Amino acid sequence: MGKVFAFHGGIHPPENKKQSTREPIGQLPLPKRLYVPLQQHIGMAASPIVEVGQTVLKGQLIAEPVGRISAALHAPTSGRVLSIGPHPVPHASGLDSDCICIESDGEDRWVEHQGIEDYAAMERDDLIEHIRQCGIAGMGGAGFPTDVKLHLGDDHIVNTLIINAAECEPYITADDMLMRERADQIIGGIRILHHLIKPSHVIIGIEDNKAHAIHTLEKALKGCELNIDIQVVPTKYPSGGERQLIKLLTDIEVPSGKIPADIGIVCQNVGTMSAVYRAVHFGEPLISRVVTVTGDAVARPQNFEALIGTPFADLLDAANLYEDRLYRLVMGGPMMGVTVEHDQIPVIKTTNCIIAASREEMPPAAPEQPCIRCGMCEQVCPAELLPQQLYWFAKGREFDKAKHHNLFDCIECGACAYVCPSSIPLVQYYRFAKSEIRTEEAEQRKADHARQRFEARQARLEREKAEKEARRKARAEEAAKAQKARKAPEASASGSPELDLNALKTAAAVARTKLKKAQKALDAARESGEGDLSALEAALASAQTSADKAQADLDKAQSGSAAPAGNDGPDIKQLKTAAAVARTKLKKARDALKNAETKGLDGLDKLRATVQELETRADEADKAYQQASGANTQDSAGSEASEAAPVDLKALKQQVSIMRTKLKKSEAALADLEGEERAQAEQALETLRQRHAEADRAFKAAEQAQLDKAAAQGVDLKKLKVDAAMARAAVTKLERSLDKTEEAEARASLESELAAARRKAEELNETLKQHETA
């Protein structure tokens, strides 16, 4: 026996444990229906793997764990899955949550299962996985999945394993009875844990009010080679709190915000030990537990071995409930438990006690009175907090300050509220403040997350925009480059010859003018008979040769430049100009010839030859032009035909609507007219009507043709559906605007529109239905 230390505070409420320890653990008749909640602890809810109507056997896996902190669920008995859905669960909120409801077939037939013969020879991880698959969770309070605690040895050095057998809360005797009757199972479980965690020391902490249990444990421990101590601690609430028990047994305080494993200690409940033993040695998953049913309102307070999922009503029946005496049904102990309203709430892995209390036993809470700052709450607080201060902060909604005063170290044991002379429900205030802070933090996290997403989206949009811009720029640049590239060879091919051509043209023109001048001077000299005729004639001859030469050069250059131009395909414009130029030249030459003929001047032959040459040239140019343009018109005609081919429904529709408006207008005008004019107008109207009818017919025919085509190709159901939905939306929108408008005129037009929209929607719906049924 080692030394027992002390923790701060604590209280000594009436124990009320004797009532339920008189009888051994009882067996319950098999309940008709069992409700197994998917979430029985902190962490993730398990995910069901059975279907409604499926037959399950006892111990069959019905929901598997999701994520690390989660526990598997097994069918507590054989039967049929009735439903998977909301059912009242043991939770302070009184809300419904998803449960798997199993209707028992009364056979209680086990699924095939077998234990592990030599667990010591097994891989450590495999053994832990086996425990996880058996759905073992802490059976003391929070229901923390045991496998997670077993993995603590991976990254922590654990030297002490503490088995929590204190069971400090009044009324509860489930662990006490378990130790009395199944001490060997508990020791067996400790052996398995010892093998897994390999601590240097195991301490079983037990309160001194369980003499019988201490005795049986000691007997079971006899001859055990492991270093296991049973440490009896004085009875004081809440010595069963994990941190308080550690302080009691080792005098080490678990730092705020840390877990016991951080200081080398792992704590496990005795109930969990027995569950681990059964899981490993018999392969039985956690499907039942010991539950204390007590309180003044039951005739036979007793502990029962209850299947997980057994409704409280069945337990109360087994303990002979006095309906009329029942005032309050409490789940858990009187200090930390919660009042439940519904007796169909099922037993879960952490349900250790059900108290059916009479009014005298648990009277309604006295009205809250003002805090008198007596300081008694501080005296009893096992976590060494300042309950009074926390109360003020929670009441004033100053949650930040409450947090700074270590609100989250509060274990909600209720000692402060128990001693409070003003009957202030202190724990409720702390719970309220804690959940407010948690919600706020969750909201803050969500807001940060939303901001991140928003910013990421903004960045993405920005990036997309920039990319688009860059692509556009690149495209523009490329286009510019391509254009330049196209221009450059053109310039190099045609630029210089063009220049040359121009120069040559000018030169030829100059030469011709010179020739003309020389001719004129010669003519003038001849007429007057003065001057040096021979000299003038020589000058004329030289001018003639130079003009001829210039013309020849020009012709050559022109034919040269025409050739590359011809390569690019027939340049119609150029050809046209060339033909026109040729024709003008021909005309001019003809005129000159006529003139010369009438005047009887010299060089007629020469002129005639020129005219002939020009004629042939003009003919050639004309021919070339016609050829080129002929080819072109063929092309364009082809493209026009292809455009005209599909019936332009839209244009037709437009036409029809134009006609309709015209018709309407004329009809309106007709009303104003009288007499002869009227007759005329009527005639005009008639023709208009005819035209409208024709246009309408054409449009309808075109539409029908398209529809037929669509039908032939298979109707696009999706499109129809979309059209129908849009039509419906249009109808609702119109209805809404109709509701809003009050003007009679606007209303009338809206109503007609609405009617039209409705018709359309109906039609579309009809067709849609037809097609769908087809």
Added chain:
Amino acid sequence: MTTVITAILILFGLAVVFGIILGYASVRFRVEGNPIVDQIDALLPQTQCGQCGYPGCRPYAEAIANGDAINKCPPGGQNTIEALADLLDVEAVPLDSEHGEEKPKMVAFIREDECIGCTKCIQACPVDAILGAAKQMHTVITDECTGCDLCVEPCPVDCIDMIPVETTIANWKWPSPAESPSLIATDLGRGQAQQQEAV
């Protein structure tokens, strides 16, 4: 006379030295951006709903930093106004009803058989919480939805509903202990009598 000049010179010298130190510090320890905007932005609920009249929470935070009213954020409600008042050391005013009223937390829900797959809501969602593609049914990622309402208007077939977030065991909160009338010790009996009557 020399003492006066010495004193002036010394003071001048000190002024120059400190000036240099301050000048260096202002460059070396320069704070990028406006830190108060970040602090305000952290308090806003980040729904990006635009009910305040600004295109998102950050622009509103900037506007507040420049002296705009702090009561234009309906999604944040009174809690946000109080937090902002606390941060900026101004009076907490009630929510400006012109910008909307404080509503319970909502989440968008798409009636999937009516969705025509137009992607308009996807483009409207500021936090990319809607999943879908053209001509494919869309759906809302409930965990990411901020309940900003912005997707409801663009839907051509009105198939988006804003539904209040359901209270489940996961998000249930302990209620505040009922505010009982404050009694003094001598009132105790009367209070109990009242309660008994009620029972």
